[in-house]
Amino acid sequence: MAKGIRDKVAILGMGCSKFGERWDASPEDLMVEAYTEAMADAGITPEQLDAAWFSNHMDDIGVGRGGTPMSIALRLPNIGVTRVENFCAGGSEAIRGAVYAVAAGACDIAIALGVEKLKDTGYGGLPMGSVGTYIPQWYPNAVAPANFAQLASAYQHKHRVDAGLLKRAIAHVSVKSHANGARNPKAHLQKAITVEQVLNAPTVAEPLGLFDCCGVSDGAAAVIVTTPDIARGLGKKDLVTFKALQVAVSNGWEMHSNDWDGSYFHTARIAAKRAYQEAGIERPREQISLTEVHDCFSITELVTMEDLFLSDEGQAVRDVMDGFFDADGGVPCQIDGGLKCFGHPVGASGIRMLYETYLQLQGRADRRQLSDPSLGLIHNLGGQPSQNVCSIAIVGHEGA
Amino acid sequence: MTGIVGYGSYIPRLRLNRQAIAQANAWYAPQFARASGSRAMANWDEDSITMAVAAARDCLGPGEGRDAIRSVMLASSTLPFVERLNAGVICEALTLDENVEARDVTGSQRAALACLSDAMARVKAGEGDALVLAADNRHTRAASSQELDLGDGAAALRIGNDNVIAEYLGSAVLTVDFVDRFRMSGEDIDYAWEERWVRDEGITKLVPRVVRDALKTSGIEAGQVDHFIFPTTFRKIEGQLAKICGIRPEAVVDGLADNIGETGTAHGLLLLAQVLERAGPGQHIVLAQFGSGAQAVVLKTTERIASFRPQVGVDGWIARGVAENSYTKFLSFKGQLRLERGPRGEQDKKTALSTAYRHRRAILGLVGGRCEVTGKVHFPPSRLSYDQSTPALDTQRPYKLADRRAHVLSWSAEYLSFHMSPPNYYGQVDFEGGGRILMEFTDIDRGEVASGTEVEMVFRIKDVDERRGYTRYFWKATPVRKASSPAALVHADAASE
Numbered sequence: 097m098a099k100g101i102r103d104k105v106a107i108l109g110m111g112c113s114k115f116g117e118r119w120d121a122s123p124e125d126l127m128v129e130a131y132t133e134a135m136a137d138a139g140i141t142p143e144q145l146d147a148a149w150f151s152n153h154m155d156d157i158g159v160g161r162g163g164t165p166m167s168i169a170l171r172l173p174n175i176g177v178t179r180v181e182n183f184c185a186g187g188s189e190a191i192r193g194a195v196y197a198v199a200a201g202a203c204d205i206a207i208a209l210g211v212e213k214l215k216d217t218g219y220g221g222l223p224m225g226s227v228g229t230y231i232p233q234w235y236p237n238a239v240a241p242a243n244f245a246q247l248a249s250a251y252q253h254k255h256r257v258d259a260g261l262l263k264r265a266i267a268h269v270s271v272k273s274h275a276n277g278a279r280n281p282k283a284h285l286q287k288a289i290t291v292e293q294v295l296n297a298p299t300v301a302e303p304l305g306l307f308d309c310c311g312v313s314d315g316a317a318a319v320i321v322t323t324p325d326i327a328r329g330l331g332k333k334d335l336v337t338f339k340a341l342q343v344a345v346s347n348g349w350e351m352h353s354n355d356w357d358g359s360y361f362h363t364a365r366i367a368a369k370r371a372y373q374e375a376g377i378e379r380p381r382e383q384i385s386l387t388e389v390h391d392c393f394s395i396t397e398l399v400t401m402e403d404l405f406l407s408d409e410g411q412a413v414r415d416v417m418d419g420f421f422d423a424d425g426g427v428p429c430q431i432d433g434g435l436k437c438f439g440h441p442v443g444a445s446g447i448r449m450l451y452e453t454y455l456q457l458q459g460r461a462d463r464r465q466l467s468d469p470s471l472g473l474i475h476n477l478g479g480q481p482s483q484n485v486c487s488i489a490i491v492g493h494e495g496a
Numbered sequence: 497m498t499g500i501v502g503y504g505s506y507i508p509r510l511r512l513n514r515q516a517i518a519q520a521n522a523w524y525a526p527q528f529a530r531a532s533g534s535r536a537m538a539n540w541d542e543d544s545i546t547m548a549v550a551a552a553r554d555c556l557g558p559g560e561g562r563d564a565i566r567s568v569m570l571a572s573s574t575l576p577f578v579e580r581l582n583a584g585v586i587c588e589a590l591t592l593d594e595n596v597e598a599r600d601v602t603g604s605q606r607a608a609l610a611c612l613s614d615a616m617a618r619v620k621a622g623e624g625d626a627l628v629l630a631a632d633n634r635h636t637r638a639a640s641s642q643e644l645d646l647g648d649g650a651a652a653l654r655i656g657n658d659n660v661i662a663e664y665l666g667s668a669v670l671t672v673d674f675v676d677r678f679r680m681s682g683e684d685i686d687y688a689w690e691e692r693w694v695r696d697e698g699i700t701k702l703v704p705r706v707v708r709d710a711l712k713t714s715g716i717e718a719g720q721v722d723h724f725i726f727p728t729t730f731r732k733i734e735g736q737l738a739k740i741c742g743i744r745p746e747a748v749v750d751g752l753a754d755n756i757g758e759t760g761t762a763h764g765l766l767l768l769a770q771v772l773e774r775a776g777p778g779q780h781i782v783l784a785q786f787g788s789g790a791q792a793v794v795l796k797t798t799e800r801i802a803s804f805r806p807q808v809g810v811d812g813w814i815a816r817g818v819a820e821n822s823y824t825k826f827l828s829f830k831g832q833l834r835l836e837r838g839p840r841g842e843q844d845k846k847t848a849l850s851t852a853y854r855h856r857r858a859i860l861g862l863v864g865g866r867c868e869v870t871g872k873v874h875f876p877p878s879r880l881s882y883d884q885s886t887p888a889l890d891t892q893r894p895y896k897l898a899d900r901r902a903h904v905l906s907w908s909a910e911y912l913s914f915h916m917s918p919p920n921y922y923g924q925v926d927f928e929g930g931g932r933i934l935m936e937f938t939d940i941d942r943g944e945v946a947s948g949t950e951v952e953m954v955f956r957i958k959d960v961d962e963r964r965g966y967t968r969y970f971w972k973a974t975p976v977r978k979a980s981s982p983a984a985l986v987h988a989d990a991a992s993e
Contacts (some may be wrong), residue, residue, distance in 0.1 A: 219839040221912055229848035233859050233958065234876065234970050236922035236936045237843075239913045246906035246923055253906075253947035301910035302919070348882055351934060352874050354926050358906040358947075482924060482934060 100374035103494055104199045106327040106335040108320040109138025112451040115315035115438045116284040123152075123159045123213040124169035126316035130209060130444075131170050134318040138205075139330060142170075145320075146203035148177040149193035151186035151210035153442035154223055158213040166209060183478025184390065185343070186210060187317065187446025188487035192341050194321050204326055210448075211316035212441030221312055222440075241301035241309055243480035244393040248303050250358030251399055255410045263303055265413040266394035267294035270307045270436055272422050273391060277433020279463040284313040284439040308394040313439025317447035319454075324494055336457045339375035339471065339490040342367045351482040363486035364403035364475065371488040372405075377471070380405050384427055384490075385469030386456055388449035390477035391434045397421075400475060401429070404488075423464070431456065431464050446476035446487060453491055470496045498620040499663040499795065502654035504555025504806045505769040506547050506631075507647075507756055507813035509939050510820040512537040514644050520823040521639040528644060535757035536647035537820060538633050540829040540916035541938055541956040544572040545582055546969065547650035548631035549589045549955040551762075554807045555627075555652035558899030562590060564656070566624030568598040569615060571607035571761045574633045575600055576967055578681065585969065586629065588860035589955045591896060605727075605787030607761050608651075609667070612793055615655040616664045625656040632760030635684045638832055642686070645729040647757025651765030661801045662772060662781065665716065665794040668709030672789040674698045684831075695730050702790040704740045707782060711741075714794035718742035722779040723771045725749045727763035728786070743782070756814065768795075770810035777801050815979035818941070829916065841914035845961040847968045857894065862953060862971045864931050865892030873897075873930035895931070897953065898971060902927040904949040907937070925951060925973050938972040950976045 111133025113126045121129070135142070150166040152159055159165035163177030182189040187210035194206035217223045222240055252262050271291055277283040289307060297305035324335055344367035350356040368380075377383050387404065391397035398416055401407040406427055407415040415421065421429035430436065432452035435445060453472035455461040471492035478485040511534035518528040538547065548570055556562055568590075570583035577585075583598035601607045608630035615626035631650035636642040655664075676694040677686040688694075703726065711718055724747045726734045734748045749767050751758065759766055764785045771781055777799045784792035808816070820826070827833035857863040858876045865877025869888045873895055874881060881888045907923025921937035923945070937945065938956055951973035958970040 217839065221840075224840065224843050224913075229851040230855060230876075232845070233847065233852060233855070233968060234933075234935075236934060237913055237915070237920065237959070238922065238934070239910055239920075241912055242908035242910035242920065242922065245908035245910070249908065249923070249947050250906035298911075300912055301908045304908075348874075348878075351924075352932055353872055353882055354930055354932050358924055 101195060101199045101341055102339050102375060103324065103337045105195045105321050106324045106332070106337045106494065107454055107491070108140070108205065108322045108327050108330065108332065109134045109136070110319045110451050110454050111137060112282055112317040112448055113315050114282050115313045115441065115448070117215050118314040119215065121314065123165070123211050126213065126314060127166060127169045127209060127211050130316040130318040134207070134320050138320040140205065140320070142173050144205050145172065145175055145207050147175055147194070147197055147206045148172060149190035149206070149208045150177050150179045151181070151190035151208070151443040151447070152179060153181055153183065153186050153212060154214070154225065156226070157216050157223060159211070182485045184392065184440065184442050185446060185476045185478035185485045185487045186443045187448070188343070188474070188476040188489060191319060191447060191450060191489065192343065192487070194319070195338055195341055198321050198323060205320060205322045207318060207320045208447060209316065209318040210444035210446065212443045213314050214312050214441055215314050238480070239301070240392065240480065241304055244396050245301040245304045246358060247399055247481050248395045251395070254357055254359045257413055259303065262413060263295065264291065265416045266308055266398055267291045268416050269391065269394040269397050270294050273430045273434045273436035276423055276431050276464065277437025280433050280437065283433040283437040284311050285433070285437040304393055304395065310392050310435035311437070311439035313441055315438065315441040315444045315448065317444045317451050319447055319450055334458060335494040336454050336491050337494045339492050340371035341489050342370040342374060343485065343487045344370070345485050346479070346483045356482070358481065360399050361403045361477070361481060361484065361486060363484055364400060364477070364488070367486045367488040368404045371490050375490040377490070381427065383471060384473050385471050386431055386453065386466055387427060387429045387473045387475065388432065388434065388453055389429060389475040391430055391436050392440060392477070396477070397429065404473065404475060428466060431461070431466060446474065449474045449476060450489065450491065457491065457493060497660045497663050498616055498657050499655070499660035500653050500772070501625070501656035501659050501661060502555045502804055503769045503772050504551045504553070504652040505766050505810045505813060506550035506554060506650040507536045507810070507817070508538045508542055508547065508649070509816055509818055510537040510539060511535065511755060511817040512820045512826050516821045516823045517644055525639040531644050533754040534819065535644065536649055536759065537826055538648040538829065539939060541972070542648070543576045543633045543957060543967065544574045544631040544650070545576055545585050546956050547633065547648065548572070548629040548652070549586050551631065551650035551652040552586065552590055552627060552629055554809070555654055556590065557807055562592055564625045565592055565627050565654070566596060567615065567618055567626045568592065568596055569601055569611035569626065569628050570599070571601045571611045571628070571630040572632055573602055573605065573607065573761050574635065575602055585860065588856055589969070591861040591863060603788065605761055606785035606791045608765050609783065609785050609791040609793060612653065613667045613669070619655045619657060625654055628653045628655060628765070630762040630765045632762050634760055635830060637685050638827060645753070645758055647759045649756065649759035649762050649766050651762045651769050653765055659800055659803065660798055661804050662795045662797045665796055666710055666714035667791065667793040668706045668713055669791045670702055670706050670789040672702060674702065674788065691730070695733060699728070699730065699733060699786050700736070700740070703737050703784050703786055706790040706792040707737070707741045707784050710782065710792035710794050716780055716794055719744065720780050721747050721782050723747055723749050723775065723781040725764060725767045725771065725781065725783040727751055727758055727767060729753070729758050755817070766810060769806070772797070772801070773806070773809050773811060775801055812979070816977055818980055825917070837914045844963065845959040846964065847961060847966055852968070859970055862896065862898040864895045864897050866895035866930070867891045868893055871930065873927065875931050875933050897927055897931050899953070900927045900929055901976065902951050902953070902973065904945055904947055904951060905932070906947060907945050921945065936972045937974060939974045944975050952976050
């Protein structure tokens with residue numbers, strides 16, 4: 097295996113817009129919000145940026161295609177802007193581009209920014225995306241909730257979990273995230289909820305109800321990266337550096353062979369193993385301080401705990417119910433409220449997850465601050481259980 | 497000997513309670529207050545093409561043995577396409593050879609009998625087996641007697657020279673421009689003339705003529721007839737015709753009016769299929785149909801009659817029915833009631849025809865690819881086969897999945913997207929012998945699916961492109977069924993809906 101990027105790249109600054117139904121803001125406005133905060137945090141001027149990576153998923157709403165929307169919105173100094181799209185993991189893909197450019201020495205300072213304006217469709221939920229000319233002729237008219245809900249039927253079947261218990265466990269996942277989101281002024285949803293509310297909510301896709309689904313919102317987030325030396329040269333202390341950045345993409349095995357059982361993410365397990373190896377982590381359940389995972393649906397978060405080897409296989413229900421992933425648990429998950437409370441402006445989510453992890457590691461997370469975290473894991477997933485893009489990033493204190 | 501070597505049928509699962517129609521329209525059409533029984537009602541994803549495919553599969557059974565079929569004739573007065581060979585879609589769904597001659601035959605209620613006579617002549621001339629299909633998805637005006645009387649369905653006959661179960665003895669035809677009903681191109685619903693005139697001046701005068709002529713040609717006396725089939729919505733007219741012709745009253749075949757309804761072009765063959773299911777050897781059958789004249793054929797069952805059995809059969813389809821009490825569902829499925837679809841219903845369903853052609857065997861035939869090296873089945877088929885270490889290039893051979901049983905791996909039912917019959921059920925399906933498809937489910941009831949549920953494949957409408965007027969088809973999973981429980985067939989009081 098290649099040596100990897102451990103401690104080669106540091107975060108110079110980050111910004112994140114207020115997420116929500118931003119009827120007041122265009123995608124350009126959201127970009128400006130995240131960008132100005134990140135630039136102020138980094139303490140640099142635009143001329144110091146060498147290159148930019150721009151994550152945006154839906155080109156039929158929002159800003160359209162190409163790198164120009166970001167360059168024009170932010171009046172960048174004619175640097176390269178590369179638009180990346182990798183389903184819901186596009187934000188992490190933008191980070192990867194910027195981090196790799198710095199690690200390669202091709203850039204001193206690079207920026208990754210993700211934005212999505214979802215609330216200009218005229219209806220709730222994610223817009224229907226285009227999938228080419230062949231797939232619609234045979235593939236179901238699928239929507240995300242029913243794609244992910246299938247995890248529940250397969251997990252329940254495989255592990256012989258009582259349907260009611262699984263429903264309560266995923267309810268706990270959402271209740272926990274809402275409790276966290278209630279302490280985050282940038283979250284879309286800032287109200288705590290009860291298990292009863294979750295259980296009694298209308299069904300969206302069996303067995304998922306309304307509160308098992310993340311919100312749909314507008315938002316943007318940005319990260320500026322550089323080498324640790326340059327960061328120190330710019331006066332930065334307590335650096336947060338990248339320990340691992342891994343992406344695993346389905347090749348059809350889950351969807352087309354008969355071997356995958358439908359109850360977990362094949363790619364997440366591969367990416368997690370690679371990321372732990374790159375970061376030198378041997379006992380993730382003890383070593384990881386916090387996780388920000390892709391909780392598009394409550395069941396996704398639950399099975400992901402096993403895919404990240406934070407719970408033993410078949411034990412996530414117990415760990416969830418024991419509160420192991422709660423704010424005061426062993427490995428807090430979604431301490432910022434997660435997708436559940438931030439919603440999921442597709443292109444921005446991966447960078448938003450990094451934003452909270454960065455704040456936590458720098459001790460700047462205000463009322464949500466965990467005590468002395470050293471390593472944070474960001475799991476960002478695009479696609480659906482049987483065919484997806486899974487990104488796992490690990491960041492931490494330099495040298496941790 | 498030339499004659500019928502196989503038969504099949506299809507009746508959609510939904511049976512609309514006639515009281516649901518009567519009660520919904522009671523304010524407007526009180527004359528229907530005493531309507532009873534039910535009528536077969538196509539699901540939203542069924543049309544004459546899909547029902548004909550279902551009937552053909554009921555006739556042909558799974559697997560191979562379709563190579564001997566050299567011609568396919570599709571009779572229908574409700575063909576989905578005016579330009580595009582409807583029978584061609586069916587040939588692809590049945591994975592028949594490309595050098596089969598396929599044709600659509602339409603224009604009268606007796607089109608299936610025209611096909612039958614033609615098929616007999618072709619087969620007798622040594623041109624291979626013929627498949628005669630008939631299907632109709634009836635369109636009627638709300639609160640009309642047709643709405644109550646008509647039903648949807650399909651039937652299939654395989655004509656050949658070997659292992660004949662019912663010999664073709666002869667036929668007769670009258671082509672007369674007697675316009676009991678008409679429908680111009682572009683119109684959905686027939687316009688009909690006064691029933692008494694149709695009955696007394698049309699049916700009663702023309703049908704006995706062809707029946708007598710057909711019997712004469714066949715060398716059969718009317719008294720020898722064991723089964724007299726005449727599809728109609730006129731009450732008791734079959735008995736009157738039999739009497740006029742000298743056919744014994746007990747030979748008159750029930751027209752399934754009580755619970756299925758008259759299925760148009762298909763109905764003659766549908767009733768024939770049911771007669772063949774029940775007939776013994778050496779029995780004479782007369783099948784007559786009326787429309788722009790009249791036509792009759794005479795058949796005689798052979799000693800081999802019991803050697804053939806359809807996959808489900810008319811009695812089997814009848815037993816699978818489930819009561820439907822929602823009249824608005826019926827109207828919506830028939831395109832007569834536009835329900836709110838929400839913005840998600842605006843999604844464009846344009847079909848790239850070049851893509852569809854390139855992948856037609858996978859899409860219409862449900863043909864995957866089986867890797868000769870690993871044995872793994874791939875759907876859709878691909879040039880590179882999946883293998884953990886070294887994907888193999890160009891090792892896949894066509895592998896038909898449509899007739900293989902499968903099991904549900906995972907599923908959900910969602911209420912978010914627009915669907916003609918929510919919730920939208922779909923999931924991953926694993927085929928026995930290999931292969932997996934994430935696919936839609938149809939004809940499914942609440943609580944009927946779980947991980948492990950056994951399913952079979954049915955050919956259905958995938959999407960309708962209303963902007964351009966194009967229907968695309970694919971296969972869906974449906975639970976493997978036997979007869980419905982008696983409770984499912986009991987019609988709940990429509991007023992309780």
